[in-house]
Amino acid sequence: MQWKLEKRPEPSRTMVYAAPVLAVLLTAIVGAAIFTAIGYNGVGAVREIFVTPILNPLKWQDLGIKAAPLVLIAVGLAIGYRANVWNIGAEGQYILGGLAATAVALSTRDLAGPWILPLMAIAGVAGGMAWAVVPAALKTRLKVSEILTSLMLTYVAIQLLNYLVLGPWRDPMGFGFPQTPLFTADQVLPIVVPRTIVHLGVPIALVVALIAWFVMARSLFGFQIRVVGAAPQAARYGGFSANKTIWLALMVSGGLAGLAGMLEVAGTFQRMVPGFPTNYGFTAIIVAFLGRLNPLGIIFAGFAMSVAVVGGEVAQTTIGLPNAAVGIFQSMMLFFLLASDVLVRYRFRRVGAQPAGSAA
Amino acid sequence: MTTEMLIAIIITVIGASTPILIAALGELVVEKSGVLNLGVEGMMLIGAVTGFAVTFTTGNPWLGIACAAFAGMASSMIFAFLTLSLSANQVATGLALTIFGTGYSSLFGQAFTGRPITPFRSIFPPELATDPVLRLIFGHSPLVYFSLIMVVAVWWFLTRSRAGLILRAVGENDLSAHSIGYSVIGVRYAAVAFGGAMAGIAGSCFPLLLTPQWAERMTAGRGWIALALVVFAAWRPFRLLAGAYLFGLVMTLELYAKASGGAFSFLPAELWASLPYLATILVLVLISLRRAGHSNAPACLGKPFMPAS
Amino acid sequence: MTIITRRTALKIGGAGLALPLLGSRAFAQDEPLKIGFVNVGPRDDNGWTYGHYVGMQALEEEFGDRIETTFVENVAEGPDCERVLRELAQQGHKLIFATSFGFGDYVIRVAREFPDVIFEHATGYQRSENVGTYNARFHEGRAVIGTIAGHMTETNLIGYIGSFPIPEVNMGINAFTLAAQKVNPDIEVRVVWLSTWNDPAREADAARALIDQGCDILVQHTDGPAALQVAEERGIIGGFGQGADMSAFAPNAHLSAIIDIWGPHYIAATQKVLDGTWESGDSWPGLAEGEVVIGDYNEKIPADVVEAAEAVRLGIIDGSIDPFTGPIVDNTGTERVAEGETIDDAGLWAMDWYVQGVQS
DSSP states (O other): OEEEEEEOSSOOHHHHHHHHHHHHHHHHHHHHHHHHHTTSOHHHHHIIIIIHHHHOGGGHHHHHHHHHHHHHHHHHHHHHHHTTOOOOOHHHHHHHHHHHHHHHHHHTTTOOSTTHHHHHHHHHHHHHHHHHHHHHHHHHHHOOOHHHHHHHHHHHHHHHHHHHHHTTTOOTTTTTOSOOOOOOGGGSOOBSSTTSOOBTHHHHHHHHHHHHHHHHHHSHHHHHHHHHHHOHHHHHHTTOOHHHHHHHHHHHHHHHHHHHHHHHIIIIISSOOTTOOOSHHHHHHHHHHHTTTOHHHHHHHHHHHHHHHHHHHHHHHHSOOOHHHHHHHHHHHHHHHHHHTHHHHEEEEEESSSOHHHHO | OOHHHHHHHHHHHHHHHHHHHHHHHHHHHHHHTTOOOTTHHHHHHHHHHHHHHHHHHHSOHHHHHHHHHHHHHHHHHHHHIIIIISOOOHHHHHHHHHHHHHHHHHHHHGGGTTOOOOOOOOSSOGGGGOSHHHHHHHOSOHHHHHHHHHHHHHHHHHHHOHHHHHHHHHHHOHHHHHHHTOOHHHHHHHHHHHHHHHHHHHHHHIIIIIOSSOOTTTTTTHHHHHHHHHHHTTTOHHHHHHHHHHHHHHHHHHHHHHHTSSTTTTSOHHHHHHHHHHHHHHHHHHHHHHTTSOOOOOTTTTOOOOOOO | OOOOOHHHHHHHTOSTTHHHHHTOOOOOTTSOEEEEEEOSSOTTSSSHHHHHHHHHHHHHHHHGGGEEEEEEOOOOTTHHHHHHHHHHHHTTOSEEEEOSGGGHHHHHHHHHHOTTSEEEEETOOOOBTTEEEEOOOHHHHHHHHHHHHHHHOSSSEEEEEESOOOHHHHHHHHHHHHHHHHHOTTOEEEEEEOSOSOOHHHHHHHHHHHHHTTOOEEEEOSSSSHHHHHHHHHTOSEEEEEESOOTTTOTTTEEEEEEEOOHHHHHHHHHHHHHTOOOOOEEOOOTTTTSEEEOOOOTTSOHHHHHHHHHHHHHHHHTSOOTTBSOEEBTTSOEEEOTTOBOOHHHHHTOOOOBTTEEO
């Protein structure tokens, strides 16, 4: 007797919600067991990583700050992935968004007014889009894989950042350290929840995700994206241009990554530094899939990812769990989440009691 | 420039290129079977720490390489199970594998930092490598010869063997291959296992060939370069060889230019460092210009196998 | 509304936020002082972070159970470090050492939120009421090893592997070169910049390139022993350990080492905090205070060279030698320091030029 995976006639609604819970539970049990076995406080690690960040109100602001850029980038990527456009260079677009916003900030240092931040935001979006123009143009004109071009440009973006902060943008008053001057008060995002560090970027990310959900579910644009992704042939007959969709998808994902870059540099960094790339662009790819490419799901996935990161730091400070062990916990959670996805689309059925032929 | 200097540069370039070449050869076979495994960097780190730990403990680098291959293969099976048996998304699973490999290698490696091993030197008697030109032939680490043999072996396997034909069929049209009676999942499992083993060996090059120590995250992003290289080479083993050495040359030439004092200093260091990536994009463009829109990519790359039944 | 007492605040998970409101500044003497360390790298990096880890161990040895320590590794310079700093403060740490330059902005920001927590920032320059800075005069050690190199080199060509051209690294290059040229005016120093602190394979390749160009002594200002291992393999005259003794990696090539000893500073700062006498300031000791130590001299260094190196070391300790005594001419031919003059600390921190004989 054995078990066999069988495709469900349609995705299970129960499993959409039950699978992630199951995955986190499995991570907790297996993780606690393994880490206890190799000599760490396994139960404590699970508690600090998965429970403390949720129960401790002091950590909520950190969850919001960490989740906002992830959600913003992942929403853009998800729209592209729905259309089969595989932008994995969001990190580069995020950097360019931050750089473009910084360029505005540096040239408006002597000015004041509420118009500066919106201008920085526009520059950020434009910067992210500009970095996505290359993959889009090469994909539509020459059919060059956007996976590789977007990834390659990420490394170029990092070098561009290094060049600017070590060279022309270096703060003359900063003792020669590679960083720009601090942004002025008009170039920094306002705090929206008093007495916390929650800046304007957090609600912006939420609103963008909700708008994206509405657009994807209700509008013609969303329909077009889904059709092009699911059935390119049908889309052509329906009069949707594949090239136009590729351009749209890359501009939206590049623009949102650029916006995330602007919000990070103006919200948390408040100046440009070499440490600006923090892998948000790559982590957001995982977030997009954990959220099943659905903007609402992505909000939860971004939150879950932040819990694991913030909890990892708590575990380091409270029970001295090494940073490396935290990485193992995080990847284990991702593995289980990705594996549990199968339950949404498939179910297990017992075979063997009946002739093998009829099981197919 | 003297011959001596030229040969010195070539030997350094070959060393720098070898781990990238080995990892990329593995990934090439994986991608030819229609699977995209972005976890190369993570598997390389697992191979690096395993290779170091075993060599340090037993003093036998051959055993170190074998165990690195096995560890890389074992970690690739996590990826294979999730993506092939459970149809999880390949891009996300590959990225998660890299996070896992980074965490695992630093946890496991904590016991081995601050400890040196003897570098894995030439297998030929030193008398053979006295002359600079002879050194160019006989003066390398066994890992370098292994990488060159594997280029030919992968080429032969993919173009001349029956098994290679099946593997390519699975990558080009999994449904047809399935209907003729080949096990698509089985072939892909084997390909991913091979890719994992090669990534593990590539990782072991870091402590055994390049710098005989263990340091956290010592592969420093070269797994991603290997991924780029596969596309750069349009999935062809010999072009992969040329590409890997070209990448190594660009990376190393920068160091030699700076070390020679002044020459090339008119180019910002950052531009030098961007060159390999810009070159990849350029080559991608040139390939598609010449081939009029056909990039030679396996048709099923990255798509899960979904038989209708 | 619930009234938050100190006890319930502790239960919530951290007393940090509540304490400033209560205005409590004194420490209960029966409770151990909690001390946190925030580090950019892993404790096993064989260099910078390892040095701080050893310093923490010295601290633990000195104070025993009067203190409790927490060592957080691999914290990225950016919003992540702000979160870790706040987390430590919330967990009741009253003295926090941040050991990387890029943490500066966040130390200042978090310190404002927790006025009763004392912060010390290594290699930084921003201070406030409860933020002090500390560093070590590593360049004094560079003058000693420069003396050795000047005597030992046969090709008059020395290779120098640099991370980023920031003042701290530039001071080292210049102090090294000036000392070497004092012995041998024909010395030329070739700098290869890697734009990273920790990429051993690249450090090794840079070392190979420098040796192939005729350098017979290597110096590095990156974190690991990779360059020394290449020196050992190639059989050149040698190199020097950076941050820690690295002779285990290269018994023949390891001529000596510049060792960072943070323990004395950590012990002094902790004592002041326990006594309630801590005040914000900058601490920048060097060879004289024992915070920078020269490692054992390799047996193959001739006795007269050891003597010359010791003379420089002792001269710096008793103040008769300043590594930056004029006349100093930079590598564009401009005179930077006049005959008999020296450079003050502010001038050191603004060093963005190289002395004659440096090719970078």
